[in-house]
Amino acid sequence: MVNFAKKLKNRKKEIIIDPIKIYESLDRQTTKVGPLRKAQIQVLKEWFEKRLRDKDIILKLNTGAGKTLIGLLILESKLHQRIIQKEQSYGIEVFLCNNNNLVMQTIEQAKLFGINAVTINTNNEIPSEVINGEKILITSVQKFFNGKSIFEHTDSPEIDTIIIDDAHTSAELIKQSCTLTITKEENAQLYTDLFYLVSDGLQSQGEGTFEDLKNNITSDDSAFLPVPYWTWIDKVQKITQLIASRANLSTELKFVWPILENSLSWCNCIVSANSIEITSLKYPIDFYTKFTNANQRVFMSATTASDAVLINDLGVSESAIKHPLIYPDEKWSGEKMVIIPSLISADFTRGSMVHLFGSQKPKHFGITIIVPGYYRSHDWKKYGALVGESNILQDALKKFSNNDFQSPLVLVNRYDGIDLPDDETRILILDSLPNSTSLFDKYIDDVIPDGSEVILRKAQKIEQGMGRSVRADTDYSAILFIGSDLVRFIRNPKFQQYFSKQTLTQIKIGIDISKDAKSEYEESKLDTSGNNEMKPLIELIGQSLKRDEDWKEFYKEQMGEINYSQKPSQNVSLIVNKNKIMELAIDPTSNIEKFTETVQEFIDEFCPTAEEKGWYLQLLAHVTYKYSKSKARNYQVAAYKRNHKLLLPDNLNPVKRIEPLIAQKRLENIINQVKTYKTFENLQNTVNEITSNLSFGTERKKFEKSMDELGKILGFETDRPDENYKKGPDNLWSVKDDLYFIIEDKSEVLESRDKIYKEETGQMNNSTAWFEENYPGIRYRALMVIPTKYPDSAGGFNSDVRIIRSHSLKLLKKNFINFTREFRTLDFSSLSADQVSKFVVIHKLEVDKFIDNYSEKYYR
Structure with a gap:
């Protein structure tokens, strides 16, 4: 064997610490990987020359721009620096992925580049090569963040640099660990x-x-x-x-x-x-001391993501959020043709889109649907789509990756973590507004649905969902938004500010081209030669999939006009200040007077609505309770008065009676309610959402809210006693001067149910008793919305109760839709009571006929 060491003129080997030069020196598999891209070079140069000592760094690049390699090179540079400065205790270099599959993929990727990396060994120990500074450690977020983490042992090594891939998904996993x-x-x-x-x-x-x-x-x-x-x-x-x-x-x-x-x-x-x-x-992120004490923490994030939430979730510094590490010349990535079918035609409802796309049998590309929960997946399954439940999801994804597209694939609440690029998904459908998954997040959604952080997180989920199908500069797909709640959200100017500039531009392009397609739809209805009403929608999608040159140029032109110099508002100040009060809230050594003052200042500056003011007053009450129960109760009463969805204090009777309704006032209510929507399109979107939610299988909160909104548009005075006062019926309508409707909703009951349970008849009996106590001497009719009219033999109603079953509910929705369509061509500012009165009669919505038209007697 030739001893090349003797032949070397300079036996001293130079140790390279510049990550760009390190890449050039690596023993790469050059047939599979090429030179660094311009964006990677620029970002690595910025990090090495100016950000080397920053505690926190947000690394933002477009999807597919090579963030993983940048992270590996940063850690490799740190390893080399440790060799040079061996006197200093640098700690280990760690790269975290979202799951074990990604861990193995990242290790394989490191090998392609010639980077030495390992993972936790079979004895659940950090390998000695990592501790000795010879290799990078690649492991999962779950392995690092848990209450028995090996990284929190007293003898575990300190951390020099930790890189978290896909920081937003990782943050959710870390929150679960707490x-x-x-x-x-x-x-x-x-x-x-x-x-x-x-x-x-x-x-x-x-x-x-x-x-x-x-x-x-x-x-x-x-x-x-x-x-x-x-x-x-x-x-x-x-x-x-x-x-x-x-x-x-x-x-x-x-x-x-x-x-x-x-x-x-x-x-x-x-x-x-x-x-x-x-x-x-x-979230007690400080429990993870090795994470909080790391010399440098790098959080990888897509350019469309709003990183402000990472302040609360992961304790990222304000400075890192405001000054991310980016490639300044980077613009947008990939092509997304956003389409909103309901803007093309009122007939293109969610139901019609589920029927159209759920029954497709694609051969050459995948159709993927993302729904917020299983309750939205049932009709997709009915028409032939495959629902990706956990036991079959991996097999379904493998078929897509092998170009086996037998049916559309439905992903349930999978807005991130699953990539379906190129032909794996050419049509992506976002069905309905994303839901929260944890119980606490659901509670927040319920009590402050329009809270700033709630809206920010929903917008972030929508953006994450849109990113599932376009994963590189050359990738493209058509993205359809269906579900009236989702359409209303993305079109609300108040909510649009929470989207990135890229996403907002794509949405506005989608609104524009969907309206253009509307005129074609109107023309198609005049063509009686065949069933072609879906033609404008199909042709529009085809212009993306068939690579229409004019569409591509139009998209580039519109996206090219985005002004990236103006940084989007990320509500950083709001979240920074919220984080401060939450840190004080869990600090047992904090001064309660100082905490009270800080919360009051936060409410005054950052809480524009009564609902949000109440939420933070409840936080103040919670923290105060250990110091003074009487003060805490005063704060809680104040909180509840601002927001009846919050905790009801003991021994407080909050019931506020709704007044009897005279016939003329009902017509005035209808007119005033319709006017609040300003345009028929807004009214139509609301009606579509209401009627979609008023179906068996819908979550109870959504059903009850929609029943309340239905009552308001029909001109009734409404209340939700169980929601607002923690007792009484789900819905209460004042329908005429001497009559109220008491409504109990059982929307989650399966339509196959054959009995009304004893407990359910008991709830109705409690609701009528509540009404008689709070509205003494007032006449009422009791209604239960449930698929069956047969009470269990062990139970029974104490009064006459009418049942609204599936067919009655469908008839009510049909007549309600037709009633609201009467306003299509009318000027909302000049509606007359005579007009509205005729509409009520034509569509069988008179109070005196309501019970007979839409309910039936229960079977005794």
Whole structure:
């Protein structure tokens, strides 16, 4: 063997620390990887020359621009720097991925570039080559962030640099690591013990929902109740004992309990029929000391993502958010033809789109649908689409990657983490507005649905969903928005400010071309030669898929006009200041007077609505409770008065009666309500959303809200006693001067159900009793919305109750739609009571005929 070492003129080998030069020196597999791209060079140069010592860095590049390689080169540079400065304790270099599959992919990618990388060994230990500074460690977010993390052992090494790939998805995973979820499936006895321990507090926040949870009538997490903080804190010692007794015996507990065991008083607790969720007021990211103390933390993010939420979620610095590491010449990536079918025609409803695309049998490309929950997947499945449930999802994705497109694929709440580029998805459909997944996030959505951070996170999910099908500069797809709630959201000027400039431009292009297609649709209706009403929509999609040159040029022209010099508002100041008060909230050493002052200042500056003011007053009450119960109650009363969806204080009777309705006032109400929509298109979108939600299988909150909105458009005075006062019926309508409708909604009951359960008849009896107590001597009709009219023999109604079953509900929706269509050509500013009165009669919506038209007697 030739000894080349002897032949070297200079035996001393230079150690390179410049990441660009490192790449040039690597033993790369050059047939598979080429030189660095311009964007990669620029970003690495900026990092090495100016950002080397920054604590936090947000690395933002378009999807497919090579962020992973940049991250690996940063860590390789740090390894080399450690060799030069071996006297200093640099710590290890860590790259985190979202799951184990991505860990293995990233290790393989590192090998292609000639970068030495390993993962956690089979003994669940950090390899010695990593500790010795010889190799980069690549592992998963889940392995790093858990209550028994090997990185938090006393003898575990410090961290020099940690890089988190896909920071927003990682943040959600990290939040899950800090959330204690006790499921009935795995910990039935603990669930039951805790449920009954806090049952007095639960019942005070919603008697009807409490009965559903107690009797296991609801089978999912759509029905839930918050445990009042006063109940929680008063019983926290017993709660701690119960959980601690099971913590080491249960997989779902042992990896989270160490994080929360000493801070339960500063936690929220939400209870559903399936689980109990315990969440800290602020996610305790400081538990992970090696993460918080790392010399440098690099968070990789797509250019469309709003990074401000990472301040709360991961403790990222304000400076990093405001000054991301970017390629300044980078613009937009890929081509997205956004289409909004309902703007082309009122007939292109969500239902018609599900029928059209769900029944397709594509051969040459994939059709992918993203729905917010399983409740939105059933009709897709009925028409032939494959629902990607967890047990079959990987096989379905593998078929798509092998160009096997037998049917459309429905992804349930998978707005990130799944990439379907090129032919794997040429038509992407976002069906309905994204939902929250955790119980606490669902609670926030319920009590402050228009809160700034709530809207920001929804906009972020929509952007993430849009990114599933376009993963590179040369990629393209048609993206359809269906579902009236989603369409209303993306068209709301108040909400549009939360989208990135790229996404907002794409949405505006979509609105523009959808309206252009509308004129073609009108022309197609005049053509009686065949069934061609879908032609304008199909042709528009075809212009993307068939690579119409004019469309491509138009898209480039529009996207090229984006002004990137003006940074988009990310509500950074709001979230920075919120983060400060949340840090004070969980700090047991903080001064309560200072905390009170800080919260009041935050409310004054950042809370424009009564609902948000109430939310932060409730936080103030929660923190104050341990210091002064009387002050806490005063704050809670103030919070509740601003927002009736918040916790109802004990011994407070908040019922505000709705006044009787005279006939003429009903007509005035209809006119005034219609005027609030300003245009028929806005009215139509609302009506579509209402009628879509008024179907069996819909989540109860959405159903009840839509029933309330239906009543308002029909001119009635409405209330939601169970929502607002925690007692009484789901909906209450004042329909004429001497009559009220009491409505109990059972929207989640399966249409195959043959009996009304005893507990459900009991709820109706409680609702009528509530009405008689709060509206003494007033006449009422009781209505239950449920698929069956046969009460269980063990139960029964105490008064005459009418049943609204599926066929009656469909007839009511049909007549309601036709009623609102009468306003299509009218000037909303000059509506007359005579006109509206005729519409009410024509479409059979008179009060005196309502009961007979839309309900039936129950079978005794």
